[in-house]
Amino acid sequence: MRKKREKKEAALALSRRDFLKGAGVTVSGGLLVGSSAAAAEAAVSENVVGPGPVPITLRINGENHRLSLEPRITLLDALRDHLNITGSKKVCDRATCGACTMLMDKKPVYACTVLAIEAEGHDITTIEGLAKDGQLSPVMEAFWKNDAQQCGFCTPGFVMACTAFLMKNSDPTLEEIEKGLGGNLCRCGTYAGIRRAALEAAKAMKGAQIHG
Amino acid sequence: MASCKYDWPPAGQLGLIGKKTDRIDGPAKVSGRAKYSYDINRPGMLFGKMLTCPHAHAKVKSIDVSPALRHPGVKAALVIQDVGSEIQWAGDEVAAVAAVDFATAEDAVRLIKVEYDVLPHLVREENLSKDGDRAKSAGEQKVGDPDKAFADPEAVVSEGFYGAPVITHCCLETHGNVVEWGGPDSVLTYSSTQNVSGIPSQLGAALRAKKINVQDGNIETICQYIGGGFGSKFSIDRWGVVAAELSKQAGGKPVKLMLDRGEDLEVAGARPSYFGHVKASAAKDGSITAWHSETWGTGGPGPSGVPPVPYVLTGIPNIYKKHTSVSTNIGPARAWRAPNHPQACLMTLAALDDLAAKLNMDSMEFFKKNILLAPTYLVKTYQEEFDKAAELSEWSNRWHPRGDKTPGHLKRGLGVSFHTWGGRGHAGSCNVIVRPDGSVTVQSGTQDLGTGTRTVIAVVAAETFGLPVEAIQVEIGDSRYPFDGASGGSTTVGAASAWTRRGSVDALNQLFAAVAPSLGVQPNQLEARDGKVQVQGDSSKSLSWKDACAKLGAKTIHTMGKNPGPCELDSVGVGGVQVADVTVDTETGLVKINRLVAVQDCGLVIDKLTAESQVYGGLIMGVCYALFEEKIMDQTIGRMLNANMEFYKLAGIGDIGGELIVHMMTGPGYDNRGVIGLGEPPVISPGAAISNAVANAIGVRVSQLPLTPARVLAALAKGAVA
Numbered sequence: 001m002r003k004k005r006e007k008k009e010a011a012l013a014l015s016r017r018d019f020l021k022g023a024g025v026t027v028s029g030g031l032l033v034g035s036s037a038a039a040a041e042a043a044v045s046e047n048v049v050g051p052g053p054v055p056i057t058l059r060i061n062g063e064n065h066r067l068s069l070e071p072r073i074t075l076l077d078a079l080r081d082h083l084n085i086t087g088s089k090k091v092c093d094r095a096t097c098g099a100c101t102m103l104m105d106k107k108p109v110y111a112c113t114v115l116a117i118e119a120e121g122h123d124i125t126t127i128e129g130l131a132k133d134g135q136l137s138p139v140m141e142a143f144w145k146n147d148a149q150q151c152g153f154c155t156p157g158f159v160m161a162c163t164a165f166l167m168k169n170s171d172p173t174l175e176e177i178e179k180g181l182g183g184n185l186c187r188c189g190t191y192a193g194i195r196r197a198a199l200e201a202a203k204a205m206k207g208a209q210i211h212g
Numbered sequence: 213m214a215s216c217k218y219d220w221p222p223a224g225q226l227g228l229i230g231k232k233t234d235r236i237d238g239p240a241k242v243s244g245r246a247k248y249s250y251d252i253n254r255p256g257m258l259f260g261k262m263l264t265c266p267h268a269h270a271k272v273k274s275i276d277v278s279p280a281l282r283h284p285g286v287k288a289a290l291v292i293q294d295v296g297s298e299i300q301w302a303g304d305e306v307a308a309v310a311a312v313d314f315a316t317a318e319d320a321v322r323l324i325k326v327e328y329d330v331l332p333h334l335v336r337e338e339n340l341s342k343d344g345d346r347a348k349s350a351g352e353q354k355v356g357d358p359d360k361a362f363a364d365p366e367a368v369v370s371e372g373f374y375g376a377p378v379i380t381h382c383c384l385e386t387h388g389n390v391v392e393w394g395g396p397d398s399v400l401t402y403s404s405t406q407n408v409s410g411i412p413s414q415l416g417a418a419l420r421a422k423k424i425n426v427q428d429g430n431i432e433t434i435c436q437y438i439g440g441g442f443g444s445k446f447s448i449d450r451w452g453v454v455a456a457e458l459s460k461q462a463g464g465k466p467v468k469l470m471l472d473r474g475e476d477l478e479v480a481g482a483r484p485s486y487f488g489h490v491k492a493s494a495a496k497d498g499s500i501t502a503w504h505s506e507t508w509g510t511g512g513p514g515p516s517g518v519p520p521v522p523y524v525l526t527g528i529p530n531i532y533k534k535h536t537s538v539s540t541n542i543g544p545a546r547a548w549r550a551p552n553h554p555q556a557c558l559m560t561l562a563a564l565d566d567l568a569a570k571l572n573m574d575s576m577e578f579f580k581k582n583i584l585l586a587p588t589y590l591v592k593t594y595q596e597e598f599d600k601a602a603e604l605s606e607w608s609n610r611w612h613p614r615g616d617k618t619p620g621h622l623k624r625g626l627g628v629s630f631h632t633w634g635g636r637g638h639a640g641s642c643n644v645i646v647r648p649d650g651s652v653t654v655q656s657g658t659q660d661l662g663t664g665t666r667t668v669i670a671v672v673a674a675e676t677f678g679l680p681v682e683a684i685q686v687e688i689g690d691s692r693y694p695f696d697g698a699s700g701g702s703t704t705v706g707a708a709s710a711w712t713r714r715g716s717v718d719a720l721n722q723l724f725a726a727v728a729p730s731l732g733v734q735p736n737q738l739e740a741r742d743g744k745v746q747v748q749g750d751s752s753k754s755l756s757w758k759d760a761c762a763k764l765g766a767k768t769i770h771t772m773g774k775n776p777g778p779c780e781l782d783s784v785g786v787g788g789v790q791v792a793d794v795t796v797d798t799e800t801g802l803v804k805i806n807r808l809v810a811v812q813d814c815g816l817v818i819d820k821l822t823a824e825s826q827v828y829g830g831l832i833m834g835v836c837y838a839l840f841e842e843k844i845m846d847q848t849i850g851r852m853l854n855a856n857m858e859f860y861k862l863a864g865i866g867d868i869g870g871e872l873i874v875h876m877m878t879g880p881g882y883d884n885r886g887v888i889g890l891g892e893p894p895v896i897s898p899g900a901a902i903s904n905a906v907a908n909a910i911g912v913r914v915s916q917l918p919l920t921p922a923r924v925l926a927a928l929a930k931g932a933v934a
């Protein structure tokens with residue numbers, strides 16, 4: 001759905017702001033997937049916020065952060081630009097590469113394509129939240145030991161995606177890993193290491209509780 | 213005993229060098245703690261955004277940034293290309309703003325008013341006959357008598373058309389900087405760069421040209437981590453200078469100006485295309501007798517570069533070659549990992565593989581037979597590598613003459629390729645510091661692109677001091693440290709290992725001088741190993757490293773290691789052989805990789821783990837350009853159609869195939885050559901190897917990369933055996 005909305009936006013050659021300006025944004029679930037800005041405008045009533053800054057509380061890695069943000073600001077930009085939480089990377093900014101992967105209520109999301117206001121009331125976990133007190137998580141450890149990184153820019157996204165994947169499937173085959181991590185891209189070519197890391201992390205995590 | 217005081221220890225005495233050492237910056241990267249330039253947030257930081265030209269070729273008729281400047285939240289705005297400037301590619305920058313946040317900057321930039329006079333453009337070059345006066349000769353060359361060789365009635369002649377389009381760098385961290393003024397005459401940049409030590413003088417010169425007076429010595433550049441470069445990040449670039457100007461206008465406040473993905477793909481790096489007709493001939497026994505190529509390519513408005521064909525087999529007795537450079541209105545070319553080599557490799561080894569098929573020869577046998585045409589210093593390496601690659605790919609079991617004859621729509625095939633690269637260490641330097649408390653630091657203004665520079669420095673210092681890797685603190689990525697060259701052309705590992713070794717040996721000798729009296733021997737009778745300084749051959753007379761350093765009293769040892777310098781620590785000229793094993797679905801045109809084998813030499817390996825990762829990375833990047841990557845330009849609108857990562861395709865983890873096998877050539881004959889760079893070589897061959905494997909599978913040549921389903925099906929339909 002999100003992806004569809006993005007495509008729609010691109011087709012209309014509107015910025016996120018133009019779109020939201022025209023449409024208003026409902027704060028209560030079911031964000032805009034309407035067929036046009038006008039239809040969306042007709043569909044909303046009193047629950048309209050923006051386009052100016054609105055108060056938002058984000059729960060990130062177990063801590064509440066109060067912010068004042070325009071509704072068009074993505075979860076990724078809110079963390080990177082407003083909270084200086086920069087482990088998640090901005091690479092494609094269009095739900096293609098997975099570098100911005102975070103967990104929202106333990107499910108992986110592309111934070112570049114989630115609005116910060118959509119994330120309100122949800123538990124957000126970032127890469128920073130997986131390394132408690134500087135201790136590497138089992139997935140991180142496996143990525144390090146298998147050299148599943150070169151420049152490392154895709155790595156936090158892969159670690160998050162891999163963590164979420166292994167929470168769902170603790171005993172994966174190689175094919176399942178390739179499907180499960182197929183939403184992330186690496187330019188340096190570290191996939192061979194990532195395959196080894198994911199298999200090893202699965203072993204290490206068996207029965208162990210994943211924090212975050 | 214080493215014959216020259218800095219020499220690498222003999223093979224039997226190496227403790228760390230050549231073994232697998234985990235990346236020392238690995239924990240910072242896997243945990244998200246590593247700060248890339250894109251991650252830098254500074255107090256009061258503004259966000260920059262540029263306005264780019266939508267036309268491929270145009271002149272600026274009028275430009276007005278004042279509406280942007282009046283927009284609330286905007287702190288600076290400037291014209292980059294004023295009235296009369298000629299724009300040569302879509303996406304070129306014409307104006308910029310800095311505002312309190314990124315969204316405001318995006319809003320403001322859209323308020324800038326520009327009018328253009330649109331001029332005619334050319335953005336597609338693969339049909340040379342349509343390129344008109346944009347096509348300029350880049351030279352021709354003749355060796356021997358090719359006409360006579362081709363006319364020989366005994367000669368077997370093969371002809372074909374081959375090509376590879378323009379591709380981009382697509383670094384996951386886009387280009388850009390955070391720039392701030394610390395006062396009227398001092399600038400700090402956080403740059404995503406492969407050239408930490410080189411950026412200050414570039415920026416200084418650019419600013420002085422704009423009458424902004426700042427001395428190079430007052431410019432500091434920091435880059436602790438970089439999210440990919442691949443040859444596209446040597447320069448401060450226009451956007452870096454613009455960030456400095458915006459910052460100045462805003463009273464020195466930090467300005468973050470990173471390209472967005474679309475901008476990055478459109479303007480920040482292209483590998484030149486390479487197309488051509490090749491004719492090659494051999495005697496009946498398979499000895500290559502002649503080469504004739506007429507090639508062309510584009511590198512944007514500037515020259516295209518001239519790929520060195522015939523590649524590696526430079527000793528072919530009769531050669532004619534001619535290259536044409538086509539000037540186009542696409543973004544400018546930048547060095548792309550192993551500049552010119554992947555293109556030359558494809559052109560040569562695809563054409564010669566077709567010649568082998570025409571001769572009904574096993575292509576591995578054919579190349580082995582002709583390898584004497586390669587430069588002499590590489591011949592033995594290639595011979596050994598062909599054998600290793602054949603073994604690892606099960607060549608003799610799996611190879612078949614061209615065209616898999618097994619029934620059904622899945623056709624399997626094998627292809628081989630080989631490559632070479634220089635890779636000598638660049639000029640550079642470091643500080644080595646040994647303190648009375650026993651701590652050791654190596655500092656250099658070098659950078660780690662993900663190749664493992666930090667780890668290499670730590671391994672070499674640790675080996676020299678007889679300490680564990682963790683005992684070495686490595687500080688790089690800041691232009692205030694001693695100068696090091698840019699990381700390009702596989703020159704960093706040779707340099708960093710050599711300057712670390714020289715600086716460390718000098719520091720150790722100073723330590724020996726301080727320690728010798730207390731052990732009652734001469735300094736030259738001491739050695740450092742296993743965390744101790746001891747008398748050679750008598751480990752009972754020793755001091756722990758810490759106690760030894762305590763003998764320094766109040767004195768800290770500072771040495772400077774340099775490259776080049778005394779003793780042969782690095783070298784040049786590597787060879788590599790790769791084999792691709794693919795299955796092609798002749799109904800869908802999909803190419804699936806079953807196995808890739810890379811056999812690679814790089815002299816003395818410092819860290820086997822990161823060295824192998826380089827080779828894996830090269831193979832996978834090779835799969836990307838062999839199967840997926842293409843900068844698709846539209847001649848009507850003059851723009852790149854796929855300036856995003858949905859349609860500028862990279863391989864995903866499921867696209868790299870079943871098995872990647874990397875074999876490093878080490879041991880006698882390799883290790884004793886010294887250290888040679890490895891970044892470029894492994895990315896050169898995959899295009900040719902995979903193309904040859906596809907031809908072997910389906911019986912026809914798919915003439916152009918990437919080998920997309922559409923191209924595979926078209927080649928099958930045409931059925932043209934090249």
Ligand code: FES
Pocket residue numbers: 089090091092093094095096097098099100101110111112113
């Ligand atoms: S940056 Fe979010 S998916 Fe690429």
Ligand code: FES
Pocket residue numbers: 148149150151152153154155185186187188189190384439440662
């Ligand atoms: S390690 Fe560089 S992009 Fe994956």
